[in-house]
Amino acid sequence: MGALMRSHDWSESPLGPPERWPDALKMAVSICLNSRFPMLIWWGPEFSMLYNDAYRPILGMTKHPASLGRPGRVIWPETWSIFGPQLAGVLEGEATWSQDVLIPLDRNNYLEEAYFTYSYSPIKHADGRIGGVFSAVTETTERVLGERRLKILRELASRTAESRTVPDACRQVVEVLGAGNPDTPFCALHLLDEDGNTLRLCASHGLAAGKVPAEVPLDADDPWCIARAVRSAEAVSLDFLPFRFGSLPAHVWPEPVRRALVLPVARAGGAGEASGALVVGINPRRALDDSYRGFLDLVAGHIATAIANARASEAERRRADEHALLETRFRDLADSAPVMIWVSDPDGRCTWVNRSWLTFSGRAMEDDLGDGWLDNVHPEDLPRCRKIHHTAFAQRVPFRMEFRMRRHDGDWCHVDDTGVPHYAADGAFLGFIGSCVDVSDARRWEMALRRSREELIRLNETLETRVAERTEDLAAANRQLLAQIEEREQIEATLRQLQRLDAVGQLTAGVAHDFNNLLTVVLGNASWLERAWAGADDPRPLRRITHIRIAAERGAKLVAQLLAFSRRQRLEPRTLDLNETLEKMRELLVTTVGGGITVELAPKAELWPALVDPTQVELVVLNLAINGRDAMSDGGRLTVRTDNVTLGDQTRPEEPGPGDYVELTVADTGTGMEEDVLAKAFEPFFTTKSVGKGSGLGLSQVLGFAKQSGGGVRIETVPGEGTTVRVYFPRTGAAGEGAAPSAAGFAGMAPACVLVVDDDDAVRHITASLLEGLGHTVVEAGSGGAALERLAARADIDIALLDVAMPGMSGIDLAREIRQRRPALPVVFVTGYADTALLAGIRHEHVLKKPFLDTDLDRKVRAALANTRAGTLDALMAEPDPAAEAD
Structure with a gap:
């Protein structure tokens, strides 16, 4: 969408060219485009539309890209009676929140039943005037339809449970389906008579008399294809119903029903045979997708069970x-x-x-x-x-x-x-x-x-x-239905939670860099003032300065907590005992895979310590455990083990190079993979699971993290027997080894000449002041070009302190230029968290996070100077690992 906006002809739009847009609109558009959550901006009195990539699916095939910069009334004529009054109220300063609202959309060449949860918030100029409306949107259509259909299935189970005759069971089924349900605007149920030669109408709803035949010979071809569905035991789709039978009202909607589905009703105990057929109209405002079709198949299956149960009761009497x-x-x-x-x-x-x-x-x-x-x-x-x-x-x-x-x-x-x-x-x-x-x-x-x-x-x-067999069949069907209902409810609750977390994470990461720059200035100046006022006769100014510093430190912790919550922070590898980590996860693993799967932990005695991010290790184990669970639908065994291994040359790109590694293995007894599936296993978005069951990112994320940590992955699989995934992490010294040295460890080191590069004047000046207060000499530069000029003019520069996020030439680009001119010069990168992707190939000990205290700054500078080889550009600026970039 950013590329589309840049190439768009704005001459016909009420917004005019982007260079004349007000600052408030530019800020809102920046937040919108950098978010993966669906967002929309209505700007100006005509409510012109601007939106991001995540919002495009809501517009469908008919409204994108024509909606860009166009007035809302022109794009949404079918819904403007809903949107218009709400937007007008927001311009008066009233924010709104709407949940699961029915919005009829013409986005796929037909008027579609859709539901949305969205909020409207005013966008204000600097002087307080409201220039437009900011909207965060979540489409809840699938959840609303799912709850409605689950309610119908529960009602069917309840109403037919006590039916003791076939006519009563048929009547109860049709009453439930015809109770104003949009997904079943009409229905008719035919069953074979005792001689098995004629299908007779048992009950119907929503169809005028004579629209469906009362009797259908099994060997004939009727207009509704009822006999054909029973003979073949397969569903038949009927299109263009108005041309076949005239207008068939949908009751709930003004449009007539245009399509119907004829579903065979299975015969109890007869493999592949049908005892009747259900004719059901299709909602004219919904497409007959897999979810809709699966619901209708469950309805037909429940009808078969209810009829079989009623017939068993009749036989018993x-x-x-x-x-x-x-x-x-x-x-x-x-x-x-x-x-x-x-x-x-x-x-x-x-x-x-x-x-x-x-x-x-x-x-x-x-x-x-x-x-x-x-x-x-x-x-x-x-x-x-x-x-x-x-x-x-x-x-x-x-x-x-x-x-x-x-x-x-x-x-x-x-x-x-x-x-x-x-x-x-x-x-x-x-x-x-x-x-x-x-x-x-x-x-x-x-x-x-x-x-x-x-x-x-x-x-x-x-x-x-016969009574015992029929009772057991009914109990099994009810157990399966209850399990499906519970699973669907749990999935929907998890999806709603993930959507909320993703929205907060997107917004949090977008503003973290600016907050950390502000806190760097506040915290640095407060620290400098504390030293300047130390020992003053009047203690009151010092107390106030201390309060400012403490508040800034609390703000920095708050931003760090928000970033940890949003999962935008850099990896923090440390020496870790994988056996201890797995033991802590035992209960979580048992709960995740479910009761039908046995979980076994096989820790290696005297396991080597590994250098790895503990949080990411837990996500790797859970990812692989969930994959194993999905491959064992009928139960099985999941084994998680650790081992010490020494590997030779790698044979596949995803495997690690030669060396000592700590091996984490997750093995299942599931379906395994065929050769063509194994070849694509690490490709992003490739999955063999059904729609809604997986994103296809699990194994690619595992590989990316393992490669970024210095290891790799191997997969061993046999179709029909199971899959073993081996993840390798680099071996490290005993716990506590490799810790960053403290500033006290460099107390005898001579002061250095530090090149400080930052486009933010306030941050650059306070950083220079802190360094000078620590005894160092400082050379300042406000851009990459200025920094290269200072470096050429000053041969006494000992170390470079580079801000990562700078306009024009970023800190990473500047470091590459420095490597060409001064390869041995140590470098420390300064970041405000928002640019972690740029630092994917840089070790964390050479990254200084904003905001920082003078002690943090001194420790990073002196540590880089003390370990010249580890801090050189040749070591830091290695080409990034492709797997790490993919991760």
């Missing part, structure tokens, strides 16, 4: 009714039959006998109930009869035995006694049902009764199995 009817008919038949029938309880006591039993025995009913029936058994057969009877009841198995039984006339008759267990519809054990028949006369009847009882048992067992 039918089996229970059939069992009750069979039992009633059995008792009626048994009471009138000539066969002796008996029923016992779970403990084996007789609870009922029919009239034939009483006629045969010649005894009263109460005499044969309980254990009284045993009195009819012959004494010789009684022990065997008891044993068989008790064993059958204890094991709940059918039995058959013959024994002699007393007849009513006193004679003994051989009978064949048979019993079978009797269960309720819910599987409860009720006892036994049996018959006692004359072997010679009633064998045929006894066998028929046995077959009837066996069939009854089979029906009960089949019913219980």
Whole structure:
């Protein structure tokens, strides 16, 4: 956008040429263009538009680049009724904040449903007049649509959970989808009938009578392609609906529905088969993207589950009714039959006998109930009869035995006694049902009764199995739905937090350099005044000066904290024990990868110390752990280990050179990488994850940090078995080695002649004053060209102190020129944090950060002079590492 603004013809714009723009507008445009957060400036009475690269996607294909410098009313006619009054209020001094506002945009050649959170703040001139409006914008369309669709899915789960019939389940589904939902302006649900040849309309919403057929033969081709979707078990997209069926209202929007989707409803237990189809209209103000299509697929899947559950409930009721009817008919038949029938309880006591039993025995009913029936058994057969009877009841198995039984006339008759267990519809054990028949006369009847009882048992067992399977399917579907809802909510919360942090970080880094310049002047002058007033007779001025210095130091700490928060500070490598760092991260790693993945730490005993930035190491481990987690969707093992290694010549550009390194390894048991994927693994923005699951920057950031730290990366992978990523950091001495020497260590060193180069007069003068107060001789220069002239005229200059961010020739450019003329001259770079990218190849011990005290300044200068080789331009100005620049 900066390049586009420079080449733009401003003659037709109300803003006029940029060189005549007021300072307030120039400052706002500078902040806007240097931010990666979407920002927009409305300037002047016509609210002419200026915006940055991050805002361009909001304009879509129809409004960019025509919007640049044009009045807002011309560019946004469809939304000016919303924007116009708000902007007019801001010109009166009233800032606004709007959250999740519906803004209908014509940015992709159709009127689109979109939602935004944005703020309007006045931009004031130096005299307090308001010249324009500054707006920070976040598009929240995906989050708002996601919450709306999740609400529909929850409502479907709640409404269909208690449906016990297929018609009720279909009615509940259509009522939820048709409850004024913009994403389902109309719907119709067809299911196959029992013969499987005809699709019948079960329920519909939002469609006039006759728009969809009530019956569709499965082997025919209907206008809505319902039969085609069921036959192929694949979705069918229908376009240009007004030409096919006339105007189909969207209800929520004034535009008619132009597109529909016919989704097959899967058959329970039938792989790749459909039992029906759902016709659903597509929101005319939204594109049918992956998110929209995924929502509709979830709806179709839930319909299939709800219908299968309702059919299982219907089958369960039918089996229970059939069992009750069979039992009633059995008792009626048994009471009138000539066969002796008996029923016992779970403990084996007789609870009922029919009239034939009483006629045969010649005894009263109460005499044969309980254990009284045993009195009819012959004494010789009684022990065997008891044993068989008790064993059958204890094991709940059918039995058959013959024994002699007393007849009513006193004679003994051989009978064949048979019993079978009797269960309720819910599987409860009720006892036994049996018959006692004359072997010679009633064998045929006894066998028929046995077959009837066996069939009854089979029906009960089949019913219980089907109910259990259907219950488990429904529970699994509900668990999956709840897990998807929870994951989506967590992702959206994280995204909103990252957007807020990024906005604050962009604004903070943009103004850090100027704040640090101001604090350098305040802090340096306060320190100088403290020394000047030390020992004065009146202590009050010294106290006030001390207060100023303390306040400036607190301001410097505040700016440093804000920069650390925004992640714009330079790397700060130090000697680090990687084993200790990983142990502190154990709980964080377990939480990050989730419960289905086992995390193992394998630290190397007597591990070498490494020279590395601790914060960046933690980000490397988390980056690699998240990659491993995403590669193990079904669970697995993540192993993090350390080791001491000595490497030879590198074979790939991303690997380190020869030497001693501390190795950090992260290994997973996931899907691994194919050769073509491995070849592109370190390319920025390359990713194999689905949309919204990854930026493609993880491995490129790991490589950039490792290279910038003096190491490298190796990847070992086997498709289907897993991936191992090895990150190498340079070995260093024991903890505490390599620390910067204190100023006291150079107390005997002679004063130096210092070349101070800074375009800010106040900063340059106070730096010179502090150096002179420390006993050094100072040569000042306000630009790179002036510095080169001083260097040519003064051979006694011992060291150069260069500000990095200067107009024209920067401190880095000046240092390169000095290297050509005075290669052995030590250099210290002074920075206000905002220019850290320029110092990517410079070691931190040769960088002085603003604001600084006189002790900091003296230590840096004397340290550079004491270690001449480490401070020379040849050592400092090596060509930057490509990976470091990419990082």
